[in-house]
Structures are given as structure tokens and as C-alpha cells.
Amino acid sequence: MYKRLDHFIIYDVITLGFTEATKSPLWILFIITVAVFNFMNIGVSIDIYDDTKKPKKPFPYYQTVIIIAFIGIIAIGLIQLFYSGKLSDAIIVGSVIFICFLVPFTYAYYLRKKRSEQLDKC
Structure with a gap:
């Protein structure tokens, strides 16, 4: 019988706990899949927003x-x-937050700029 990926992760969380479930390779695959899906969704959102x-x-x-x-x-x-805590720990967390915000905003900016250039050519 076919089971979805998230069912396996939920089962691991319930039986083994959240900490053990995050050590699974399925967890990493799930996180990567969600990240790719969200980046694809950014492109769709920008196209729909620009059309309206x-x-x-x-x-x-x-x-x-x-x-x-x-x-x-x-x-x-x-x-x-x-x-x-230590200042170095705070700087590491702040840097991670900076990178996590910078990557999607950079991608969205690139898509908007590309879309704007395409409309200017027409």
C-alpha cells in the first residue's frame, strides 16, 4: 500500500519523538522538497501579482x-x-536569519526585474 512521505515523518515523531525524527534522511528530503516548492510558488505568485x-x-x-x-x-x-549568551552565538543566529531572508528576496527581485524588462521590450 502506498503511503505519503509526511505519514512516515508523523509516525516517527509520534513513536520516536521530534528529535529522533529530525535525524532521519526523510526529514532532510522533506525540508528540501518544501524549500523547492516554496521557491516555485514565489515565481507563480509574482506572475499572478504582476498580471492583476x-x-x-x-x-x-x-x-x-x-x-x-x-x-x-x-x-x-x-x-x-x-x-x-555569547556574542558569537548571537552573530551566528543573526547571520543565518540574514541569509534566510536574503535568498528568497533576491530571487523575487530577480524575477520582478526580469518580468519588468520583458514588459519594457514589448
Whole structure:
């Protein structure tokens, strides 16, 4: 009988616990699948959004990077304030947050810019 991937993961979480379930290769496959699905969904969302409204010129990329860096710095400050751990731990977490925000926003910016250039040619 065919079972879905998430059923195996749910079974592992219930029987072995969440910590043991995350050590499974199925967990890694599930996370990668969700990440790829979300990046594909970004492209669809941008295409639908651009078709429903008059397309705007994308704002400068450096503004996106500054906003994301600000979010990372706020995360570093909050971690240092509330968890009073080492500064290096807070910087690592802030850097990960920065990268996790930067990658999808960069991809969305690229898609919007490409779409804008295609509409300008027509």
C-alpha cells in the first residue's frame, strides 16, 4: 500500500519523538522538497501579482539588503538581550536569519526585474 512521505515523518515523531525524527534522511528530503516548492510558488505568485495590477518598477536592490541587514541586527540584539549568551552565538543566529531572508528576496527581485524588462521590450 502506498503511503505519503509526511505519514512516515508523523509516525516517527509520534513513536520516536521530534528529535529522533529530525535525524532521519526523510526529514532532510522533506525540508528540501518544501524549500523547492516554496521557491516555485514565489515565481507563480509574482506572475499572478504582476498580471492583476499595473507592474511597478522594482525598487533598488540595496534597499532590500539594508532592510534585511536591519532585521538581522535586531535579531542579534534581541538574542543578546534576552538570552545573554555569547556574542558569537548571537552573530551566528543573526547571520543565518540574514541569509534566510536574503535568498528568497533576491530571487523575487530577480524575477520582478526580469518580468519588468520583458514588459519594457514589448
